Amino acid sequence: MTGAPLRGVNSITSFTPTFSRRSASIPNDQGTKAIYTINKQTPGSHVNVTETRILDLKTNTSALFSNDPRDREAHWLGVGDLVIWLKEVDQGATEFWIGDADDVVKDYVDLKTLAQPASRHCAGKIDAKASYLKLRSLQDEHEDIAIAVSCPATSNGVLYNPKTNASYAGDIYNAIWYTTLRKKITHKSILGTKYIVSPTKFVNALRGTDLESPLTGPTDYDISTSGIVFLARASREDLRGANAYYIPLKTFTELSKPRPQIVHVNGLEGGSSNPVFSPNGNSVAFLKRQHPTDPGDRNRVIVINNIRHFRIHMAINEMPTQESENKWHLSPYSVAWSENGRELYVVAVEEGIRRLYKIPATLSSIRTAPEPITSNSTTPADVRHLRMVFSAPMDTSALQCSSG
Structure with a gap:
């Protein structure tokens, strides 16, 4: 038996959902704009579209900055509204590109030719796949900016690229590579001022140490005007x-x-995690366990002040203090500094709920177990930098219709 067609319906419309996954939005120093990425996927399709977008925090409008599938890890450079990002290029190398956030809408990449807008420039290149980009203004006479990335290295400490080192059969490990970006004045540039990678090139921070660094994420290391801290x-x-x-x-x-x-x-004597410099670079906070092999042991918060004068075996305070040891039974898994460097924000799970706690950076002043400042599980899992806690507008094209 065949059912009668529905009255008033001339065609059958099928819904093809498009799922969007959005990163945290990172605001600039002025708090006027934020940058984020959005990845769009359609079930049953092998086409994934990734966009880098600029959110105007005053008007709450979003504009396309880049839709080049080779672009990754966009960050604010810390100079005006300049943006720096990683670009995967031929032969497994990575380029560092810089552009102005005001170049949205008209200046995104041409997907047919993958040509870049003239107002953007390549600041340098590293001959390997780079990730976990870090930046910090050194505030020196040259206005240099420290830059670091994670890249694979061979056992003798040189860059490893499987496309150019195909014959290499030794061990491979992740390493931190660092150098600076320096300002270059040129009248030929549309921008007038360019930042380029220092001619001294990138240095492997682990070369000659026999250390193995996990480098499984951006929270495994940090840089500042005082140097580098890493796991x-x-x-x-x-x-x-x-x-x-x-x-x-x-x-x-x-x-x-x-x-x-x-x-x-x-x-x-247990493992450490989540090292992060204070805003002024003078102190370092990180998490550490007491027992080296007990999986049920909890993290303690450690703060090292005057890191430039650090020496092994120096006295270090831990949190919680002796007075609150029995009351503070939670294990923080993320730590971040406040903007003024006077407080720390840690995230811990209590009864299955993620909660955010604020504690003084002077850990010895803690006398009672910290109280949560959030009670619901809406706290992001990573609050490494509190200015990252933003929500970008939802994509209005989350559901698309097609007629058939």
Whole structure:
């Protein structure tokens, strides 16, 4: 038996949902714009579209900045509204591109030719796949900007690229590579001023140390005007987990590279995680466990002040203090500094709910267990930098219709 057609319906309309996944929105220093990426996927289709967009925080409008599928990890450069991002290019290399956030709408990439707008420029290149881009203004006479990325390296500490090192059969590990961006004045540039990678090229922070760094995400290392802090272990077989290491740097172009110093905390022999510099670069906070092999052990918050004067075995406060040890039973898994560097924000799970806590950066002043400042599970899992906690507008084309 065939059912009668529905009256008033001339065609059958099928719905093809498009799912959008959006990153956190990172605002600029002025708090006027934010940058974020959005990935659009259609079930049953192999086409994924990734866009970098600029959100105007005053008008709450979003504009396309780039739809080049090779672009990744867009960040504010820290100079005006300039944006820096990674671009995957031929032979497995990575370029560093810089453009102005005001170049939206008219200046996104031509997908047919993959040509870049004339107002954007390539600041440099590293001959490997780079990730986890970090930037920090050094506030020196040259207005240099420290730049660091994670790239694979061979056992002798040189860059590894499978497309150009196909014959290499040794061990491969992740390493932190750093240098600076320097301002270059040129009248030929539409921008007038360009930033380019320093001629000294990138330096492997781990070369000659025998350290193995996990570098599984951007929270595994940080840079500042005081240098680099990162996670590493003595060998891949080390079951105690990674330790925090510190490399003192001033210019990020030192001719003699300082050796990494292990940040040892007396009485705490477990793994470390989430190292992050304070806004002024003078202090470092990170998480550390007491027992090296107990999976049920909890993280403690560690703060090292005057990091430039750090020496192994120096006295370090831990949180919570002796008075609150029995009350603070949670294990923080993320730590971030407040903008003024006076407080720390940590995220911990209590009874299945993620909660955000604020504690003084002077850990010795804590006398009772910290109280949560959020009670619901709406806290983002990573609040490494609180200015990242923004919501970009929902894509109005989340549902698309097609007639058939």
